[in-house]
Amino acid sequence: MPNQIPLRMDDIYVPAKRKKTLEAERVDALAHDILENGQTTPIRVREGKGRYVLLEGLHRLEAMRALGEERIVVYVTQARLH
Template sequence: MLRTHTLPIDEVYVPVKRAKTLEAGKVEALANDILENGQTTPIRVRQGKGRYVLIEGYHRLEALRALGEETVTGFVVQARQH
């Protein structure tokens, strides 16, 4: 079973390929939902060199960043580099 971790948002690297998929409307909707309900679904990251690399949850990460949050709840998983 995966354990959740509280991760500093500034230590989560978003690969360039992933960054191109950002939809502002989705971020805004998630930010509103997070304000009402909190973060209900953790993001997924893998350990990188001195940082975490985002695997899943880019819109959640950006919604939290937009809200001024400094941390995000996430799963640290073992994943292959692509």
């Protein structure tokens, strides 16, 4: 099971390829849901080159940022080795 930890959002690197998939409407909807229910699903990151790299949860990350949060709960997972 991956480690679940709170992490500063500024410490999470979002790859440019992933940023292109951002939809403002989804961010707004998630922000409203988080206000009502809290963050129910952590985002997933991996450690890489001295930073955390976003794997899953861009819209949740941006919704929390829009709400003015500085930290987010993340799962730290291991990168796959092929």
